[in-house]
Amino acid sequence: MSGRxxxxxxxxxxxxxxxxxANLGAALAKRGKRVIxxxxxxxxxxxxxxxxxxxxxxxDLVEVAEGRCQLRQALIKDKRFDxxxxxxxxxxxxxxxxxxxxxxxxxARAAEQSDYVLIDCPxxxxxxxxxxxxxxxEAIVVTTxxxxxxxxxxxxxxxxxxxxKPIRLIVNRLRSEMVRSGDMLSVDDVxxxxxxxxxxxxPDDEEIIDTTNRGEPVVLDETSRLRAIYDKIxxxxxxxxxxxxxxxxxxxxxxxxxxxxxx
Amino acid sequence: xxxxxxxxxxxxxxxxxxxxKLGRxxxxxxxxxxxxxxxxxANLGTALAQRxARVVxxxxxxxxxxxxxxxxxxSRVKHxxxxxxxxxxxxxxxxxxDKHSETLSLLPAAQAREKEExxxxxxxxxxxSLRERFDYVLIDCPxxxxxxxxxxVAGADEAIVVCTxxxxxxxxxxxxxxxxxxRFKPQLIINRLRPQLVKKGKMLSVDDVxxxxxxPLLxxxxxEPEIIVTTNRGEPLALRKDxPTGAAYHAIAARVAGEDVxxxxxxxxxxxxxxxxxxxxxxxx
Numbered sequence: 001m002s003g004r005x006x007x008x009x010x011x012x013x014x015x016x017x018x019x020x021x022a023n024l025g026a027a028l029a030k031r032g033k034r035v036i037x038x039x040x041x042x043x044x045x046x047x048x049x050x051x052x053x054x055x056x057x058x059x060d061l062v063e064v065a066e067g068r069c070q071l072r073q074a075l076i077k078d079k080r081f082d083x084x085x086x087x088x089x090x091x092x093x094x095x096x097x098x099x100x101x102x103x104x105x106x107x108a109r110a111a112e113q114s115d116y117v118l119i120d121c122p123x124x125x126x127x128x129x130x131x132x133x134x135x136x137x138e139a140i141v142v143t144t145x146x147x148x149x150x151x152x153x154x155x156x157x158x159x160x161x162x163x164x165k166p167i168r169l170i171v172n173r174l175r176s177e178m179v180r181s182g183d184m185l186s187v188d189d190v191x192x193x194x195x196x197x198x199x200x201x202x203p204d205d206e207e208i209i210d211t212t213n214r215g216e217p218v219v220l221d222e223t224s225r226l227r228a229i230y231d232k233i234x235x236x237x238x239x240x241x242x243x244x245x246x247x248x249x250x251x252x253x254x255x256x257x258x259x260x261x262x263x
Numbered sequence: 264x265x266x267x268x269x270x271x272x273x274x275x276x277x278x279x280x281x282x283x284k285l286g287r288x289x290x291x292x293x294x295x296x297x298x299x300x301x302x303x304x305a306n307l308g309t310a311l312a313q314r315x316a317r318v319v320x321x322x323x324x325x326x327x328x329x330x331x332x333x334x335x336x337x338s339r340v341k342h343x344x345x346x347x348x349x350x351x352x353x354x355x356x357x358x359x360x361d362k363h364s365e366t367l368s369l370l371p372a373a374q375a376r377e378k379e380e381x382x383x384x385x386x387x388x389x390x391x392s393l394r395e396r397f398d399y400v401l402i403d404c405p406x407x408x409x410x411x412x413x414x415x416v417a418g419a420d421e422a423i424v425v426c427t428x429x430x431x432x433x434x435x436x437x438x439x440x441x442x443x444x445x446r447f448k449p450q451l452i453i454n455r456l457r458p459q460l461v462k463k464g465k466m467l468s469v470d471d472v473x474x475x476x477x478x479p480l481l482x483x484x485x486x487e488p489e490i491i492v493t494t495n496r497g498e499p500l501a502l503r504k505d506x507p508t509g510a511a512y513h514a515i516a517a518r519v520a521g522e523d524v525x526x527x528x529x530x531x532x533x534x535x536x537x538x539x540x541x542x543x544x545x546x547x548x
Binding site for chain 2: 012013017020043050122146152175183
């Protein structure tokens with residue numbers, strides 16, 4: 001049986017597509033799934049950096065498309081998870097170096113040897129976006145609770161709807177204290193505007209900046225609260241019904257109260 | 264200090280353009296998305312306009328426009344860039360006057376159209392005609408390095424690159440600087456710096472970033488929650504010269520205008536515990 005083919009997209013850049021792809025992939029691999037991550041951001045690849053695999057790249061997506069190497073030769077096995085590998089993008093080529101048909105064929109081949117293929121989509125809605133969504137059967141839209149990101153996400157949801165792909169939503173970088181003070185849109189606000197199924201809410205955590213720079217997915221950090229959050233998203237993708245954590249109590253004092261209760 | 268001055272004196276395009284009574288066309292770009300191109304465009308444009316310059320902001324992100332939201336002008340948009348390029352409306356009909364700054368206008372992007380519809384030569388001609396009417400034409404570039412990027416840089420003669428202190432952003436900016444080549448004399452704004460994280464060794468410092476990029480630094484902007492708030496409200500922080508971030512944008516505007524002021528740099532705020540420590544005379548960590 002062929003694996004699921006899911007594109008991670010957003011419209012707006014910098015909302016956390018690559019970080020989500022890496023961490024969701026790692027969370028699924030940790031659950032024993034065979035996962036292949038494909039970096040579709042030709043010319044501006046970053047997924048290799050986020051996983052700390054940049055020095056191990058030999059071949060890339062475009063070379064596979066051009067038939068210069070086999071898919072298995074280009075796949076880089078993750079340092080930490082045996083069942084996780086990435087197909088890196090080409091860095092010095094352009095997005096039109098590959099066609100939608102070529103991309104779809106590679107995704108289909110990757111799906112034959114895995115349970116999940118996660119495709120890290122480039123920002124925007126140009127050729128790179130069309131390639132990335134061409135091979136996917138499902139989509140996860142990542143947005144931050146900002147007006148501009150939601151407007152872009154809405155535009156992408158429209159484009160995905162046209163192609164009849166099921167769409168799920170991850171709200172990223174939520175700052176609960178700002179929601180409470182009325183300075184940030186709430187998860188409910190975002191869901192109401194976009195009207196797609198919510199699979200995850202990830203709080204804004206400065207730890208992500210550090211782990212990303214070091215090339216260590218945050219799901220590996222035993223002490224991180226984000227670890228449990230990505231694991232829940234992975235379980236929801238698997239079809240489990242997992243209740244959402246309330247972030248209403250997660251401010252400094254909220255955490256203090258939780259910690260005192262736990263103690 | 265002498266070195267700083269030397270780099271600024273080299274900035275001939277500004278002086279040459281002034282002599283020919285042509286405004287400067289500056290593209291704000293980054294490669295990576297979400298590093299603050301649109302916020303930078305809105306704030307730098309506002310700060311330049313508050314100095315009395317005639318400024319037009321061009322949103323080149325066709326299909327994913329946002330500059331109108333950041334300026335709070337979204338309900339005043341009637342026509343857009345592609346209408347002007349298609350010659351279905353005049354430039355005057357498409358320009359949206361800003362609410363806050365008298366000498367600032369916005370040329371919005373089309374939302375329901377595609378980047379592929381832009382004719383690069385027409386775009387270049389439009390920017391040229393804007394330079395005849397304005398002192399500054401700031402072009403808000405879309406993310407990526409596809410057609411939208413190429414059209415956004417087509418009419419520009421200078422570039423400001425925006426980078427956050429993250430490995431991925433630095434890599435993308437480095438790629439964009441390579442693509443731009445020497446013609447645009449790119450200058451750097453480092454955005455979203457958290458001095459506290461830099462101090463803890465958990466974020467790249469200004470020196471780390473510029474050791475890789477090696478670009479003239481216009482200034483550094485701190486990561487402040489108020490940026491999100493003012494962006495959602497459509498009121499650029501540069502309207503508040505008294506706020507640290509507002510003042511930083513004004514300093515950057517002064518440097519862009521050729522004034523010899525130091526590059527703004529966010530300073531480290533004492534944390535609660537450090538303040539307690541200093542109050543009680545304890546040693547600082």
